[in-house]
Amino acid sequence: MVHDDTEFINRTFTDAACFGNTGTVEFLLNNGRITSDSFDKALEYASSSGYGNPDTAFFLYNKKLASGKAVLKAFEQAADVSVAEFLFENEVIAENSINVTFDRATCCYSTGQAAIMKFLLKNECISAESIGKAFISAAISSETDALEFFVS
Incomplete structure (x- = not known):
């Protein structure tokens, strides 16, 4: 039965987080059988996807159950600026994670x-070096919006 299958419940929990279904995430979390690994994955998935619903990432973060490593990964993989800003303002983000996030943002140029x-x-x-690399990458990729931002 589903109610006895902890692995299935945890997989459903992370899937719900990925799709930004905060209500489902809350319901499954309240059943008390979500593992710490699944919680960490859910925060990462909600931050990187959430299908335009960053509220799931905020909900999970505010539970204060995620590992420090998961919080950094959530920052690095943020798809929405509100998630990146929120984590930046509420956590001490390592310089390496900031650079990973910046590099990801410049190579995967989208509105978010x-x-x-x-x-x-x-x-x-x-760093100036990272900014220079991003400028060159934008030029090579013909990302005129990015180039415009760098020169303005």
Whole structure:
């Protein structure tokens, strides 16, 4: 039976987080059988996807059950600037994680990633070397919006 299958419940929990189904995530979390590994994965999935619903990532973070490693991965994989900003403001984010996030934002240029790139640049936490690499990458990829941002 499903109610006895902890592995199935944990998989459903992480899937619900990936799809931004906060109500389902809360319901399954309240059953008390979610493992710490599944919780960490759920935070990472909700941050990197959440199908445009960052509320699931906020909900999970505010439970204060995620490992420090999962929080850093959630920051690095954030698909929405509100998640990146929230984690940046509420956690001590390692320089390496900031650089990973910036590199990801510049190589996977999308509206969400562009906003994350701008947020990190605005907070002056990116090295000149990383900014230079991003500029070159944008030029090679013909990302004129990114180039415009760098030169303005």
